[in-house]
Amino acid sequence: MSMDVFLAFSSEVTGFTEFDLLGTGQAPTYHSTVERVVGSQNLDDLLRTYQESVTELDDEQKRARQLGESVLDDPRLGVIARNIIKLWYSGTWFDLSPEWTAQFGVPGTEGTFTASGQAYAVGLLWFAVGSNPPGARAPGYGSWAQPPRIPHLPPSSIPSSLAR
Amino acid sequence: MTQHTLIKEDRLPGEIHRLSDLEAYLNAALRLEHATIPPYLTALYSLHPGSNSDAQHVIRVVAVEEMLHLTLVANVMNAIGLHVDLTADDFVPNYPAHLPSGEIDFLVDVQPFSQAAVTTFLNIERPAKAPTEESRLLPCPDASELGVGTVLAASPLDPSVRYYSIGEFYDEIERGLRYLDRTFREEGRELFVGNASWQITPEYFYSGGGEALAVVDLATALRALTVIAEQGEGMGGGIYDGEGELSHYYRFEQIQLARYYQKGDIPGRPSGPGLDVDFHAVYPVAINAELADYPPGSPVLEAAQRFNQTYADFLAYLTQAYNGAPSRLLDAVPWMFRLRDDINQLIRNPHPSVPGVNASPVFERIPIDRGARA
Numbered sequence: 001m002s003m004d005v006f007l008a009f010s011s012e013v014t015g016f017t018e019f020d021l022l023g024t025g026q027a028p029t030y031h032s033t034v035e036r037v038v039g040s041q042n043l044d045d046l047l048r049t050y051q052e053s054v055t056e057l058d059d060e061q062k063r064a065r066q067l068g069e070s071v072l073d074d075p076r077l078g079v080i081a082r083n084i085i086k087l088w089y090s091g092t093w094f095d096l097s098p099e100w101t102a103q104f105g106v107p108g109t110e111g112t113f114t115a116s117g118q119a120y121a122v123g124l125l126w127f128a129v130g131s132n133p134p135g136a137r138a139p140g141y142g143s144w145a146q147p148p149r150i151p152h153l154p155p156s157s158i159p160s161s162l163a164r
Numbered sequence: 165m166t167q168h169t170l171i172k173e174d175r176l177p178g179e180i181h182r183l184s185d186l187e188a189y190l191n192a193a194l195r196l197e198h199a200t201i202p203p204y205l206t207a208l209y210s211l212h213p214g215s216n217s218d219a220q221h222v223i224r225v226v227a228v229e230e231m232l233h234l235t236l237v238a239n240v241m242n243a244i245g246l247h248v249d250l251t252a253d254d255f256v257p258n259y260p261a262h263l264p265s266g267e268i269d270f271l272v273d274v275q276p277f278s279q280a281a282v283t284t285f286l287n288i289e290r291p292a293k294a295p296t297e298e299s300r301l302l303p304c305p306d307a308s309e310l311g312v313g314t315v316l317a318a319s320p321l322d323p324s325v326r327y328y329s330i331g332e333f334y335d336e337i338e339r340g341l342r343y344l345d346r347t348f349r350e351e352g353r354e355l356f357v358g359n360a361s362w363q364i365t366p367e368y369f370y371s372g373g374g375e376a377l378a379v380v381d382l383a384t385a386l387r388a389l390t391v392i393a394e395q396g397e398g399m400g401g402g403i404y405d406g407e408g409e410l411s412h413y414y415r416f417e418q419i420q421l422a423r424y425y426q427k428g429d430i431p432g433r434p435s436g437p438g439l440d441v442d443f444h445a446v447y448p449v450a451i452n453a454e455l456a457d458y459p460p461g462s463p464v465l466e467a468a469q470r471f472n473q474t475y476a477d478f479l480a481y482l483t484q485a486y487n488g489a490p491s492r493l494l495d496a497v498p499w500m501f502r503l504r505d506d507i508n509q510l511i512r513n514p515h516p517s518v519p520g521v522n523a524s525p526v527f528e529r530i531p532i533d534r535g536a537r538a
Contacts, residue, residue, distance in 0.1 A: 019464065121367070140500070142494060143501070
Protein backbone atom coordinates (compact mmCIF):
# COMPACT_ATOMS: atom_id res chain seq x y z
CA MET A 1 0.00 0.00 0.00
CA SER A 2 1.31 3.39 -0.92
CA MET A 3 3.08 5.87 1.28
CA ASP A 4 0.29 8.37 0.54
CA VAL A 5 -2.30 6.25 2.31
CA PHE A 6 0.06 5.55 5.19
CA LEU A 7 0.55 9.30 5.58
CA ALA A 8 -3.15 10.12 5.32
CA PHE A 9 -3.97 7.44 7.90
CA SER A 10 -1.17 8.65 10.18
CA SER A 11 -2.44 12.22 9.90
CA GLU A 12 -5.98 11.15 10.75
CA VAL A 13 -4.95 9.19 13.85
CA THR A 14 -2.25 11.52 15.20
CA GLY A 15 -3.97 14.88 14.65
CA PHE A 16 -0.92 16.28 12.89
CA THR A 17 -0.98 17.37 9.26
CA GLU A 18 0.73 15.39 6.52
CA PHE A 19 3.09 18.36 6.17
CA ASP A 20 4.05 18.02 9.84
CA LEU A 21 4.54 14.28 9.49
CA LEU A 22 6.70 14.59 6.37
CA GLY A 23 8.55 17.37 8.15
CA THR A 24 9.90 14.90 10.71
CA GLY A 25 11.75 13.12 7.92
CA GLN A 26 10.65 9.81 9.44
CA ALA A 27 7.72 8.80 7.23
CA PRO A 28 9.64 6.27 5.09
CA THR A 29 11.37 4.86 8.18
CA TYR A 30 8.13 4.39 10.08
CA HIS A 31 6.39 2.87 7.08
CA SER A 32 9.12 0.30 6.60
CA THR A 33 9.31 -0.34 10.36
CA VAL A 34 5.64 -1.23 10.57
CA GLU A 35 5.82 -3.33 7.44
CA ARG A 36 8.84 -5.21 8.73
CA VAL A 37 7.32 -6.01 12.12
CA VAL A 38 3.72 -6.87 11.30
CA GLY A 39 4.23 -7.96 7.68
CA SER A 40 2.98 -6.26 4.56
CA GLN A 41 -0.30 -8.19 4.58
CA ASN A 42 -1.36 -6.84 7.97
CA LEU A 43 -0.32 -3.29 7.07
CA ASP A 44 -2.03 -3.46 3.68
CA ASP A 45 -5.23 -4.70 5.32
CA LEU A 46 -5.13 -1.83 7.81
CA LEU A 47 -4.60 0.84 5.17
CA ARG A 48 -7.11 -0.68 2.75
CA THR A 49 -9.74 -0.83 5.47
CA TYR A 50 -9.08 2.80 6.31
CA GLN A 51 -9.17 3.79 2.66
CA GLU A 52 -12.38 1.93 1.90
CA SER A 53 -14.37 2.76 5.02
CA VAL A 54 -13.16 6.19 6.13
CA THR A 55 -11.50 8.30 3.46
CA GLU A 56 -14.66 9.03 1.47
CA LEU A 57 -16.67 10.38 4.41
CA ASP A 58 -16.79 14.16 4.58
CA ASP A 59 -18.24 14.56 8.07
CA GLU A 60 -15.60 14.60 10.80
CA GLN A 61 -17.84 12.92 13.40
CA LYS A 62 -18.78 10.14 11.02
CA ARG A 63 -15.14 9.62 10.15
CA ALA A 64 -14.15 9.29 13.78
CA ARG A 65 -16.95 6.81 14.45
CA GLN A 66 -16.14 4.78 11.37
CA LEU A 67 -12.43 4.80 12.19
CA GLY A 68 -13.30 3.32 15.58
CA GLU A 69 -15.64 0.68 14.26
CA SER A 70 -13.60 -0.61 11.34
CA VAL A 71 -10.04 -0.06 12.53
CA LEU A 72 -9.48 0.78 16.20
CA ASP A 73 -12.00 -1.74 17.56
CA ASP A 74 -10.73 -4.48 15.32
CA PRO A 75 -8.65 -6.94 17.39
CA ARG A 76 -6.04 -7.31 14.67
CA LEU A 77 -5.90 -3.85 13.05
CA GLY A 78 -6.56 -1.82 16.21
CA VAL A 79 -3.35 -2.97 17.85
CA ILE A 80 -1.31 -2.00 14.81
CA ALA A 81 -3.08 1.36 14.55
CA ARG A 82 -2.34 2.20 18.20
CA ASN A 83 1.27 1.20 17.74
CA ILE A 84 1.54 3.50 14.71
CA ILE A 85 0.22 6.40 16.82
CA LYS A 86 2.75 5.65 19.54
CA LEU A 87 5.50 5.31 16.94
CA TRP A 88 4.81 8.80 15.58
CA TYR A 89 4.54 10.33 19.02
CA SER A 90 7.56 8.73 20.66
CA GLY A 91 9.68 7.37 17.83
CA THR A 92 9.48 4.00 19.56
CA TRP A 93 7.91 0.80 18.31
CA PHE A 94 6.42 -1.03 21.27
CA ASP A 95 6.55 -4.80 21.45
CA LEU A 96 3.34 -6.51 20.46
CA SER A 97 1.67 -8.73 23.01
CA PRO A 98 2.28 -12.49 22.80
CA GLU A 99 -1.48 -12.94 22.41
CA TRP A 100 -1.60 -10.75 19.32
CA THR A 101 1.44 -12.43 17.87
CA ALA A 102 0.09 -15.90 18.53
CA GLN A 103 -3.20 -15.07 16.89
CA PHE A 104 -2.12 -12.95 13.91
CA GLY A 105 1.32 -14.14 13.00
CA VAL A 106 4.87 -13.89 14.20
CA PRO A 107 6.28 -10.38 13.96
CA GLY A 108 9.29 -9.87 11.78
CA THR A 109 11.05 -8.04 14.60
CA GLU A 110 10.38 -8.59 18.25
CA GLY A 111 10.82 -6.29 21.16
CA THR A 112 10.57 -2.59 21.81
CA PHE A 113 12.98 -0.39 19.88
CA THR A 114 13.60 3.13 18.60
CA ALA A 115 12.87 3.34 14.89
CA SER A 116 15.95 5.38 13.94
CA GLY A 117 18.62 7.60 15.37
CA GLN A 118 16.51 10.67 14.62
CA ALA A 119 13.11 9.30 15.66
CA TYR A 120 13.29 10.28 19.33
CA ALA A 121 14.21 13.88 18.55
CA VAL A 122 11.29 14.38 16.16
CA GLY A 123 8.63 12.51 18.16
CA LEU A 124 5.29 14.30 17.88
CA LEU A 125 4.90 14.41 21.63
CA TRP A 126 7.51 17.17 21.86
CA PHE A 127 5.66 19.26 19.29
CA ALA A 128 2.33 18.52 20.97
CA VAL A 129 3.48 19.92 24.31
CA GLY A 130 5.59 22.69 22.78
CA SER A 131 8.79 21.40 24.28
CA ASN A 132 12.07 19.94 23.13
CA PRO A 133 13.30 16.38 23.53
CA PRO A 134 15.64 16.45 26.54
CA GLY A 135 19.20 15.88 25.38
CA ALA A 136 18.42 16.40 21.71
CA ARG A 137 17.40 19.15 19.27
CA ALA A 138 18.84 21.90 21.47
CA PRO A 139 16.37 24.76 21.99
CA GLY A 140 18.89 27.38 23.11
CA TYR A 141 20.12 28.30 26.55
CA GLY A 142 17.42 29.71 28.79
CA SER A 143 14.58 28.89 26.43
CA TRP A 144 13.04 26.75 29.17
CA ALA A 145 12.06 29.94 30.95
CA GLN A 146 9.74 30.81 28.08
CA PRO A 147 6.19 29.49 27.77
CA PRO A 148 5.80 26.40 25.57
CA ARG A 149 4.91 26.98 21.94
CA ILE A 150 1.97 24.66 21.50
CA PRO A 151 1.00 24.38 17.83
CA HIS A 152 -2.46 25.24 16.62
CA LEU A 153 -4.65 22.30 15.79
CA PRO A 154 -5.22 21.93 12.07
CA PRO A 155 -8.56 23.46 11.01
CA SER A 156 -9.89 20.02 10.10
CA SER A 157 -9.02 16.50 11.16
CA ILE A 158 -9.45 15.43 7.54
CA PRO A 159 -5.98 14.93 6.03
CA SER A 160 -5.35 17.73 3.55
CA SER A 161 -4.55 15.28 0.75
CA LEU A 162 -8.12 13.95 1.10
CA ALA A 163 -9.88 17.29 1.54
CA ARG A 164 -12.14 18.30 -1.30
CA MET B 165 53.80 45.05 11.35
CA THR B 166 54.74 44.37 7.77
CA GLN B 167 55.94 46.82 5.19
CA HIS B 168 52.68 46.22 3.38
CA THR B 169 50.58 47.37 6.33
CA LEU B 170 52.63 50.50 6.76
CA ILE B 171 52.07 51.47 3.16
CA LYS B 172 48.40 50.68 3.38
CA GLU B 173 47.88 53.11 6.24
CA ASP B 174 48.67 55.97 3.92
CA ARG B 175 46.46 54.83 1.12
CA LEU B 176 43.55 57.11 0.62
CA PRO B 177 40.03 55.82 0.22
CA GLY B 178 38.67 55.78 -3.30
CA GLU B 179 35.12 56.77 -2.44
CA ILE B 180 34.71 57.29 1.30
CA HIS B 181 35.23 60.98 1.91
CA ARG B 182 32.36 61.89 4.20
CA LEU B 183 30.51 60.28 7.07
CA SER B 184 27.53 59.60 4.82
CA ASP B 185 29.82 57.69 2.43
CA LEU B 186 31.05 55.53 5.30
CA GLU B 187 27.50 54.94 6.42
CA ALA B 188 26.54 53.73 2.95
CA TYR B 189 29.52 51.37 2.92
CA LEU B 190 28.84 49.96 6.36
CA ASN B 191 25.21 49.41 5.41
CA ALA B 192 26.41 47.55 2.32
CA ALA B 193 28.77 45.49 4.54
CA LEU B 194 25.86 44.59 6.80
CA ARG B 195 23.93 43.37 3.73
CA LEU B 196 26.95 41.49 2.44
CA GLU B 197 27.53 39.60 5.70
CA HIS B 198 23.86 38.70 5.96
CA ALA B 199 23.67 37.63 2.30
CA THR B 200 25.88 34.60 2.97
CA ILE B 201 23.70 33.27 5.76
CA PRO B 202 20.66 31.97 3.80
CA PRO B 203 22.89 29.99 1.37
CA TYR B 204 24.96 28.53 4.21
CA LEU B 205 21.95 27.60 6.33
CA THR B 206 20.06 26.04 3.43
CA ALA B 207 23.05 23.89 2.44
CA LEU B 208 23.66 22.97 6.08
CA TYR B 209 20.13 21.81 6.76
CA SER B 210 19.83 20.02 3.42
CA LEU B 211 22.27 17.41 4.75
CA HIS B 212 20.60 14.24 5.96
CA PRO B 213 20.79 14.04 9.74
CA GLY B 214 23.06 11.27 10.91
CA SER B 215 25.26 11.54 7.84
CA ASN B 216 27.85 14.03 6.64
CA SER B 217 28.67 15.14 10.16
CA ASP B 218 32.04 16.47 8.96
CA ALA B 219 30.45 18.72 6.34
CA GLN B 220 27.72 19.72 8.80
CA HIS B 221 30.29 20.83 11.31
CA VAL B 222 32.30 22.80 8.75
CA ILE B 223 29.31 24.71 7.36
CA ARG B 224 27.79 25.34 10.77
CA VAL B 225 30.95 26.92 12.16
CA VAL B 226 31.21 29.23 9.16
CA ALA B 227 27.53 30.22 9.32
CA VAL B 228 27.85 31.12 13.01
CA GLU B 229 30.95 33.18 12.28
CA GLU B 230 29.09 35.06 9.54
CA MET B 231 26.59 35.99 12.25
CA LEU B 232 29.53 37.25 14.30
CA HIS B 233 30.65 39.32 11.31
CA LEU B 234 27.18 40.84 11.02
CA THR B 235 27.40 41.72 14.70
CA LEU B 236 30.89 43.20 14.33
CA VAL B 237 29.74 45.45 11.48
CA ALA B 238 26.83 46.53 13.70
CA ASN B 239 29.31 47.30 16.47
CA VAL B 240 31.38 49.48 14.15
CA MET B 241 28.24 51.33 13.06
CA ASN B 242 27.08 51.82 16.63
CA ALA B 243 30.52 53.05 17.67
CA ILE B 244 30.16 55.83 15.11
CA GLY B 245 26.57 56.54 16.07
CA LEU B 246 25.08 55.21 12.83
CA HIS B 247 21.68 53.55 12.74
CA VAL B 248 21.71 49.78 12.20
CA ASP B 249 18.63 48.56 10.35
CA LEU B 250 18.10 44.96 9.27
CA THR B 251 14.52 45.66 8.26
CA ALA B 252 15.19 47.93 5.28
CA ASP B 253 13.36 46.85 2.13
CA ASP B 254 16.61 46.01 0.36
CA PHE B 255 18.27 44.26 3.28
CA VAL B 256 17.63 40.69 2.13
CA PRO B 257 19.20 40.22 -1.31
CA ASN B 258 17.51 38.81 -4.36
CA TYR B 259 19.01 35.41 -5.11
CA PRO B 260 20.91 34.43 -7.06
CA ALA B 261 23.07 37.29 -5.86
CA HIS B 262 26.26 38.32 -7.62
CA LEU B 263 29.63 38.38 -5.96
CA PRO B 264 32.94 39.35 -7.50
CA SER B 265 35.87 37.00 -7.74
CA GLY B 266 38.50 39.19 -9.30
CA GLU B 267 37.66 40.17 -12.85
CA ILE B 268 34.69 37.84 -13.11
CA ASP B 269 31.43 37.61 -11.23
CA PHE B 270 29.83 34.47 -9.93
CA LEU B 271 26.35 33.72 -8.70
CA VAL B 272 25.40 32.88 -5.13
CA ASP B 273 22.44 30.52 -5.09
CA VAL B 274 20.37 29.36 -2.16
CA GLN B 275 20.78 25.66 -2.91
CA PRO B 276 21.27 22.19 -1.44
CA PHE B 277 24.69 20.94 -0.41
CA SER B 278 26.54 19.83 -3.54
CA GLN B 279 29.86 20.15 -5.33
CA ALA B 280 28.51 23.34 -6.91
CA ALA B 281 27.51 24.73 -3.51
CA VAL B 282 30.99 24.08 -2.12
CA THR B 283 32.53 25.81 -5.16
CA THR B 284 30.27 28.81 -4.51
CA PHE B 285 31.29 28.89 -0.85
CA LEU B 286 34.95 28.84 -1.87
CA ASN B 287 34.28 31.73 -4.24
CA ILE B 288 32.58 33.69 -1.46
CA GLU B 289 35.52 33.29 0.91
CA ARG B 290 38.39 33.31 -1.61
CA PRO B 291 41.18 35.72 -0.75
CA ALA B 292 41.75 38.10 -3.66
CA LYS B 293 43.87 41.21 -3.80
CA ALA B 294 43.49 43.54 -6.74
CA PRO B 295 46.68 43.54 -8.81
CA THR B 296 46.71 47.35 -9.06
CA GLU B 297 45.09 50.34 -7.39
CA GLU B 298 43.14 50.99 -10.59
CA SER B 299 41.61 47.51 -10.63
CA ARG B 300 40.14 47.72 -7.13
CA LEU B 301 36.91 49.05 -8.58
CA LEU B 302 35.66 47.45 -11.77
CA PRO B 303 32.53 48.00 -13.84
CA CYS B 304 29.54 45.92 -12.75
CA PRO B 305 28.73 43.13 -15.17
CA ASP B 306 25.90 43.57 -17.59
CA ALA B 307 22.72 42.40 -15.84
CA SER B 308 21.75 40.53 -19.00
CA GLU B 309 24.79 38.28 -18.57
CA LEU B 310 24.22 37.01 -15.08
CA GLY B 311 20.61 37.81 -14.31
CA VAL B 312 19.09 40.48 -12.15
CA GLY B 313 19.98 39.38 -8.61
CA THR B 314 21.50 41.76 -6.09
CA VAL B 315 25.12 42.72 -6.82
CA LEU B 316 27.02 42.37 -3.56
CA ALA B 317 30.33 44.16 -2.91
CA ALA B 318 29.21 46.85 -5.34
CA SER B 319 29.96 50.45 -4.54
CA PRO B 320 26.97 51.77 -2.59
CA LEU B 321 27.75 55.23 -3.98
CA ASP B 322 28.08 54.31 -7.63
CA PRO B 323 26.02 51.25 -8.59
CA SER B 324 27.82 50.92 -11.92
CA VAL B 325 31.03 49.70 -10.25
CA ARG B 326 31.87 46.90 -7.87
CA TYR B 327 34.97 45.84 -5.99
CA TYR B 328 37.54 43.36 -7.24
CA SER B 329 36.80 41.19 -4.21
CA ILE B 330 35.14 41.26 -0.82
CA GLY B 331 38.62 41.83 0.60
CA GLU B 332 39.01 45.01 -1.46
CA PHE B 333 35.52 46.14 -0.46
CA TYR B 334 36.51 45.90 3.21
CA ASP B 335 39.85 47.50 2.46
CA GLU B 336 37.95 50.57 1.24
CA ILE B 337 36.02 50.69 4.52
CA GLU B 338 39.28 50.41 6.44
CA ARG B 339 40.81 53.27 4.44
CA GLY B 340 37.66 55.32 4.91
CA LEU B 341 37.72 54.78 8.68
CA ARG B 342 41.37 55.86 8.92
CA TYR B 343 40.77 58.85 6.67
CA LEU B 344 37.66 60.09 8.45
CA ASP B 345 39.14 59.51 11.90
CA ARG B 346 42.11 61.64 10.90
CA THR B 347 40.12 64.42 9.26
CA PHE B 348 37.65 64.52 12.14
CA ARG B 349 40.52 64.93 14.59
CA GLU B 350 42.02 67.68 12.47
CA GLU B 351 38.72 69.50 12.71
CA GLY B 352 38.59 68.96 16.45
CA ARG B 353 35.75 66.45 16.14
CA GLU B 354 35.37 62.85 17.25
CA LEU B 355 34.31 60.10 14.82
CA PHE B 356 33.53 57.50 17.48
CA VAL B 357 30.67 59.15 19.33
CA GLY B 358 28.39 56.14 19.75
CA ASN B 359 26.93 54.97 23.04
CA ALA B 360 29.31 52.33 24.39
CA SER B 361 26.47 50.49 26.14
CA TRP B 362 25.02 49.61 22.74
CA GLN B 363 28.03 47.45 21.87
CA ILE B 364 27.45 43.71 21.55
CA THR B 365 30.05 42.10 23.79
CA PRO B 366 30.87 38.42 24.45
CA GLU B 367 28.29 38.10 27.22
CA TYR B 368 25.60 38.63 24.54
CA PHE B 369 27.19 36.73 21.68
CA TYR B 370 28.68 33.36 22.44
CA SER B 371 29.97 30.88 19.89
CA GLY B 372 32.98 28.76 19.21
CA GLY B 373 35.05 30.96 16.93
CA GLY B 374 35.95 34.55 17.56
CA GLU B 375 34.66 37.05 20.05
CA ALA B 376 32.25 39.92 19.69
CA LEU B 377 34.61 42.72 20.56
CA ALA B 378 33.49 46.14 21.64
CA VAL B 379 34.31 48.93 19.19
CA VAL B 380 35.09 52.26 20.82
CA ASP B 381 37.79 53.85 18.66
CA LEU B 382 39.73 53.48 15.42
CA ALA B 383 41.97 50.73 16.76
CA THR B 384 39.07 48.51 17.85
CA ALA B 385 37.12 49.27 14.66
CA LEU B 386 40.09 48.15 12.55
CA ARG B 387 40.46 45.09 14.77
CA ALA B 388 36.81 44.17 14.14
CA LEU B 389 37.29 44.47 10.39
CA THR B 390 40.45 42.39 10.62
CA VAL B 391 38.56 39.59 12.40
CA ILE B 392 36.01 39.61 9.57
CA ALA B 393 38.70 39.49 6.88
CA GLU B 394 40.91 36.92 8.58
CA GLN B 395 38.11 34.56 9.54
CA GLY B 396 37.06 34.55 5.91
CA GLU B 397 40.32 34.53 4.05
CA GLY B 398 43.08 33.80 6.51
CA MET B 399 45.87 36.07 7.65
CA GLY B 400 48.26 37.46 5.05
CA GLY B 401 47.88 34.52 2.71
CA GLY B 402 48.10 31.91 5.49
CA ILE B 403 45.42 29.35 6.16
CA TYR B 404 44.87 30.31 9.79
CA ASP B 405 43.54 33.56 11.23
CA GLY B 406 45.12 35.66 13.96
CA GLU B 407 43.54 33.48 16.65
CA GLY B 408 44.82 30.23 15.19
CA GLU B 409 41.44 29.29 13.69
CA LEU B 410 41.32 27.84 10.21
CA SER B 411 39.82 30.46 7.89
CA HIS B 412 36.55 29.87 6.04
CA TYR B 413 38.10 29.42 2.63
CA TYR B 414 40.29 26.59 3.86
CA ARG B 415 37.51 25.08 5.97
CA PHE B 416 35.47 24.67 2.80
CA GLU B 417 38.46 23.51 0.83
CA GLN B 418 38.68 20.57 3.25
CA ILE B 419 35.29 19.41 1.96
CA GLN B 420 36.43 19.75 -1.64
CA LEU B 421 39.70 17.91 -1.01
CA ALA B 422 38.10 15.41 1.44
CA ARG B 423 40.89 15.95 3.96
CA TYR B 424 41.39 18.07 7.07
CA TYR B 425 44.07 20.69 7.39
CA GLN B 426 46.39 20.62 10.37
CA LYS B 427 48.91 23.07 11.74
CA GLY B 428 51.93 23.49 9.49
CA ASP B 429 50.07 22.70 6.26
CA ILE B 430 50.42 24.91 3.23
CA PRO B 431 47.40 26.11 1.20
CA GLY B 432 45.96 23.45 -1.07
CA ARG B 433 47.83 20.61 0.65
CA PRO B 434 45.92 19.45 3.72
CA SER B 435 47.63 16.54 5.48
CA GLY B 436 45.25 15.81 8.37
CA PRO B 437 42.73 12.99 8.69
CA GLY B 438 40.35 12.21 5.83
CA LEU B 439 37.00 13.96 5.77
CA ASP B 440 33.98 11.92 4.71
CA VAL B 441 31.60 13.58 2.30
CA ASP B 442 28.51 11.93 0.87
CA PHE B 443 27.02 14.19 -1.78
CA HIS B 444 24.04 11.85 -2.07
CA ALA B 445 22.94 12.08 1.57
CA VAL B 446 21.25 15.39 0.83
CA TYR B 447 17.64 16.53 0.50
CA PRO B 448 17.29 17.83 -3.08
CA VAL B 449 15.83 21.19 -2.08
CA ALA B 450 14.62 23.73 -4.62
CA ILE B 451 17.19 26.32 -5.68
CA ASN B 452 16.46 30.01 -4.99
CA ALA B 453 12.87 29.21 -4.06
CA GLU B 454 10.34 32.02 -4.12
CA LEU B 455 6.92 32.05 -2.55
CA ALA B 456 5.41 32.29 -6.03
CA ASP B 457 6.90 28.86 -6.85
CA TYR B 458 4.53 27.12 -4.44
CA PRO B 459 0.90 26.59 -5.46
CA PRO B 460 -1.78 28.60 -3.66
CA GLY B 461 -3.40 26.73 -0.80
CA SER B 462 -0.59 24.18 -0.47
CA PRO B 463 0.66 23.43 3.04
CA VAL B 464 4.21 24.03 1.77
CA LEU B 465 3.29 27.57 0.68
CA GLU B 466 1.73 28.24 4.08
CA ALA B 467 4.82 26.96 5.86
CA ALA B 468 7.16 28.91 3.58
CA GLN B 469 5.14 32.10 4.17
CA ARG B 470 5.21 31.48 7.90
CA PHE B 471 8.96 30.91 7.83
CA ASN B 472 9.57 34.01 5.73
CA GLN B 473 7.52 36.10 8.15
CA THR B 474 9.29 34.59 11.17
CA TYR B 475 12.62 35.38 9.55
CA ALA B 476 11.55 38.98 8.89
CA ASP B 477 10.39 39.26 12.51
CA PHE B 478 13.74 37.87 13.58
CA LEU B 479 15.61 40.54 11.62
CA ALA B 480 13.40 43.18 13.25
CA TYR B 481 14.23 41.68 16.63
CA LEU B 482 17.97 41.76 15.89
CA THR B 483 17.56 45.39 14.87
CA GLN B 484 16.29 46.12 18.39
CA ALA B 485 19.24 44.24 19.87
CA TYR B 486 21.63 46.32 17.77
CA ASN B 487 19.85 49.54 18.78
CA GLY B 488 20.48 49.78 22.46
CA ALA B 489 19.14 46.47 23.77
CA PRO B 490 22.09 44.06 23.47
CA SER B 491 20.68 41.67 26.06
CA ARG B 492 17.94 40.82 23.58
CA LEU B 493 20.50 38.81 21.65
CA LEU B 494 20.24 36.14 24.33
CA ASP B 495 16.62 35.53 23.36
CA ALA B 496 17.64 35.51 19.70
CA VAL B 497 19.38 32.16 20.25
CA PRO B 498 16.22 30.12 20.96
CA TRP B 499 14.62 31.99 18.06
CA MET B 500 17.39 30.78 15.74
CA PHE B 501 16.79 27.20 16.84
CA ARG B 502 13.11 27.58 16.01
CA LEU B 503 14.08 28.87 12.57
CA ARG B 504 16.28 25.78 12.24
CA ASP B 505 13.36 23.50 13.09
CA ASP B 506 11.12 25.33 10.61
CA ILE B 507 13.70 24.99 7.83
CA ASN B 508 14.15 21.29 8.60
CA GLN B 509 10.41 20.75 8.35
CA LEU B 510 10.18 22.46 4.96
CA ILE B 511 13.20 20.69 3.54
CA ARG B 512 11.79 17.24 4.39
CA ASN B 513 8.60 17.90 2.45
CA PRO B 514 8.36 17.27 -1.28
CA HIS B 515 8.00 20.32 -3.52
CA PRO B 516 4.28 20.46 -4.34
CA SER B 517 4.80 21.13 -8.03
CA VAL B 518 8.26 19.85 -8.98
CA PRO B 519 8.69 16.07 -8.89
CA GLY B 520 11.93 14.83 -7.35
CA VAL B 521 12.63 18.15 -5.67
CA ASN B 522 12.03 19.08 -2.05
CA ALA B 523 10.65 22.29 -0.65
CA SER B 524 13.08 24.97 0.45
CA PRO B 525 12.86 27.90 2.83
CA VAL B 526 12.18 31.25 1.20
CA PHE B 527 14.13 34.35 2.14
CA GLU B 528 12.18 37.15 0.52
CA ARG B 529 11.83 40.78 1.30
CA ILE B 530 8.79 41.68 3.29
CA PRO B 531 8.24 45.43 3.28
CA ILE B 532 7.36 46.26 6.86
CA ASP B 533 4.58 48.59 7.82
CA ARG B 534 6.65 51.59 8.82
CA GLY B 535 3.52 53.58 9.59
CA ALA B 536 2.96 51.33 12.59
CA ARG B 537 6.24 52.34 14.14
CA ALA B 538 6.42 55.44 16.24
